[in-house]
Amino acid sequence: MKVLKFHGSRDEDYLRLDFTGAFEPQATRESELEPFLQVLEAHAGEWMPDIVKGMRDRKYSHATFWKALQEERNERIATIGLYRTKWPALDMALSIWLPPLLPKLNVLVKVKPLSFFTEAEHCHQFVEMVRAWSLRYPVSYASAHSVDDSALAGAPCFGRELQTSIRDGFDKIYEVFWLNVFGPKLVEAVGRERMLSTPAHRVEELPNGSVLLVTWPTAADFASEEARLAQARAHVHLQPDLDLDTVLRGLRERSATLAPVEPRFHPDVAPLLSRVVDRTASHERQRRIAELNAWRPPEPEEWLPVDAALPSDVGNPERVLEQYSLHAEHLVAMLHTEVPSVFKQTPESLTDTDFYFWREDFPRTRVRENLDEHLVPAVGAYLGQVLVRHLGGRWLPRKKLLEAQVLVGDRVWLPMARAHRYLRSRQSLLDCSLTQLYREAERHR
Numbered sequence: 001m002k003v004l005k006f007h008g009s010r011d012e013d014y015l016r017l018d019f020t021g022a023f024e025p026q027a028t029r030e031s032e033l034e035p036f037l038q039v040l041e042a043h044a045g046e047w048m049p050d051i052v053k054g055m056r057d058r059k060y061s062h063a064t065f066w067k068a069l070q071e072e073r074n075e076r077i078a079t080i081g082l083y084r085t086k087w088p089a090l091d092m093a094l095s096i097w098l099p100p101l102l103p104k105l106n107v108l109v110k111v112k113p114l115s116f117f118t119e120a121e122h123c124h125q126f127v128e129m130v131r132a133w134s135l136r137y138p139v140s141y142a143s144a145h146s147v148d149d150s151a152l153a154g155a156p157c158f159g160r161e162l163q164t165s166i167r168d169g170f171d172k173i174y175e176v177f178w179l180n181v182f183g184p185k186l187v188e189a190v191g192r193e194r195m196l197s198t199p200a201h202r203v204e205e206l207p208n209g210s211v212l213l214v215t216w217p218t219a220a221d222f223a224s225e226e227a228r229l230a231q232a233r234a235h236v237h238l239q240p241d242l243d244l245d246t247v248l249r250g251l252r253e254r255s256a257t258l259a260p261v262e263p264r265f266h267p268d269v270a271p272l273l274s275r276v277v278d279r280t281a282s283h284e285r286q287r288r289i290a291e292l293n294a295w296r297p298p299e300p301e302e303w304l305p306v307d308a309a310l311p312s313d314v315g316n317p318e319r320v321l322e323q324y325s326l327h328a329e330h331l332v333a334m335l336h337t338e339v340p341s342v343f344k345q346t347p348e349s350l351t352d353t354d355f356y357f358w359r360e361d362f363p364r365t366r367v368r369e370n371l372d373e374h375l376v377p378a379v380g381a382y383l384g385q386v387l388v389r390h391l392g393g394r395w396l397p398r399k400k401l402l403e404a405q406v407l408v409g410d411r412v413w414l415p416m417a418r419a420h421r422y423l424r425s426r427q428s429l430l431d432c433s434l435t436q437l438y439r440e441a442e443r444h445r
Contacts, residue, residue, distance in 0.1 A: 001059065003051050003083045006091035006110065010278040011285075013258075014089075014112030015219055017130065017144040017179075018156075021137025023105040025098050029069060035136050036094075036105070037062060043129035045122065047090050047111045049082035057083075069096075076101050088116045105137050114146055117219040126219075127179055127202070131212055134181045138208045141170035141186060145177035146222050148283035152254045153177075176235040178219045184209035190238050200234045223255040261289040266296050268439040269430070271348075275355045276430070297430065300437045302414040302421070309412040310403055312396050320397040324404070327381035334378065345386050347442075350434040353382075358429045371423050377401060379423065380416030383434050387413060391438075391445045409445040413437065 024032055041048065050060050054068025060082070068080040075098070082092040088111055095106040117123050130142060157165040158174040173190065187195050187209065195211050196203055202214040215234050216227040232248040265273040273292050280288045304310075314320045328345075331353075335342045339356045341349040357363075363371065380401075387393040387406045396405040396412060402420060405412040415437075422432040 001051065001057060002085060003053075003057060004085055004087065004089045006083075006089045006112070011280075011282040012112060013114045013146055013148040013282050014110050015114055015117050015126075015144060016147040016150065017107070017109040017126075017142070019105075019107040019109070019130065019133060019137075019139065019142040021105045021107075021133060021139045021142075023096060023103045023137065025103040029096070030066065032105075033065075033069075033096075034062075036107075036133065037065065039129055039132040039136070043125045043132070045125055047084065047088045047116070049090055049092060050085055051083040053081035053083060088112060107133070109144075110147070114220050118221065120217050123218045127212070127214055130179060130181060131204070131206070134210055134212065135206055135208065138183065138210060139181050140183035142179075142181040143170075143177040144179040144219070146219065148258055149222055149254055150177065151281070151283040152257060173235070173238045176213070176215060176231055176238060178215055178222055178231075180213045180215075181206075182211045182213065187211050195238065198234050198237045200230065223258055225252075228252060228255060257287055258283065259286060261286045261293070263289050264293045268436045269297055269433055272351050272354050272358075272430070272433060272435050275351075276358060279359060297433065297436050300418070300432075300440050302418040302437065303411045303441075304405070304414070306407065306410050306412060309396060309405060309407065310398060313399050314397045317397050321395055324381040324384060324395060324397070327377040328385045330374070331378035331382045342382075345382070345389055347386065347390060347435070347438050350383065350386055350438055353379075354429060354433045354435050357423075358426060361426050363423055363425050363428070372420070376419045376423060377416065379434070380404070380419035383418060383437065384413075384415040386434075386438060387415065387441055391441055393441075393445075408441050411441070411444050413441050 052058050052060050052064045052068045054071035058064040058068065065080070069078050072078050072080050077095060077097055079093060079095040082090065082094065084090040091110040093106075093108045097104045097106065111117075117126070126144065130144065134142065153175045155175065160168070170186070173186070182190070182195065192205075195213075196205055198213060200213050200215050201217050202212065204212040206212060213234065215231045216222065221227055222231070228248065228251040232244055232251055235247055236242045236244045263270070263274065263277070277285060277289055277292065332342050335353065335356065339349070339352045341352045362375070366375070384393070384395060384404065384406045387408055388395065391408045393406040393408040393413075396407055398404050402417045403414070404416045405414055418432060418434070418437050422428055422434065
């Protein structure tokens, strides 16, 4: 019974529901939350949770739900997680806030892949679920939408300071998402007649005074021209001071930002850049791919023609070579847990090392003196050992560490000097990657 990992090393878009409803603290937990579970079970369908997480993971049932809620209860807040073991993936959290806090029921639902909501019936059932919850637990505002597009829209702050957004919430129409539930206060602020006449796929006045509004039949194609036009028309209708062309242009720009871009990275560093892209937030990924497609790493400068090589100036070359080996072993000792391939001293392990240092942002997060004193020799020696092992290179040891050379073909390479430039900044980890220098040396062996 293993929970399906929702957030992996490569983020992707998903449907997110934010729902905060009224909760009666005087009632029993069971009487207040039993309707919540009944609605969930009636409409979730293929994304129905099968795991409840309290102090430990348990198979979903009403009994395990109450057990988890009891385990996670404190004086003010009780929070549990609901998950799945199979696709579609689910990350769902339910929190109850109790006095002296303002009593409320917080529900966060994240379902992926977003493509699951290409089917109209899946979307219809999701809307019916939110509608039923909104009837039982009245909201001031609730919404469901692509998380990537929400991020580009500026949610949840919408240009405000974080504390201001937390204090005020969705206190006016900042955006119209795929699914919206406007509470009575928002409805009256806009005007009930205007709200109910919004051009949209579905507009329904609920008995408690809220209004349910769905802009388009399906959530997954929110970026299509037709869905964007519907979204823009609804937004401008609710905020007449806005201009339709301006709103539509902004929505189209968001669609363009999210449109897939084919990677065309420099071949020397393509494996590294692919991993960098995977670590980029999904709403920024296509823009990042376009940037890296246009970017080319600078030509390595850490080399000399063979006739300009500096002759070895050490009295005991074997002892210096042993020291280089110890430096390289220091890198292996430091990285072997996070970068297991470092044991192998291969070109691929250089790429793994490049990515690890970039991911952890070593130049910014580590002490500069330690980097220069300990890591530069370790990285440079390791790079030199890979050149020796895989390209038939030969060390030309020097008294000055940064002058140490490795002879490969008609060039000598300066791996310590490369390591020194490499560890200057996060960008220099890409500009001066170990991977690229190796590939350049490979071409000249």
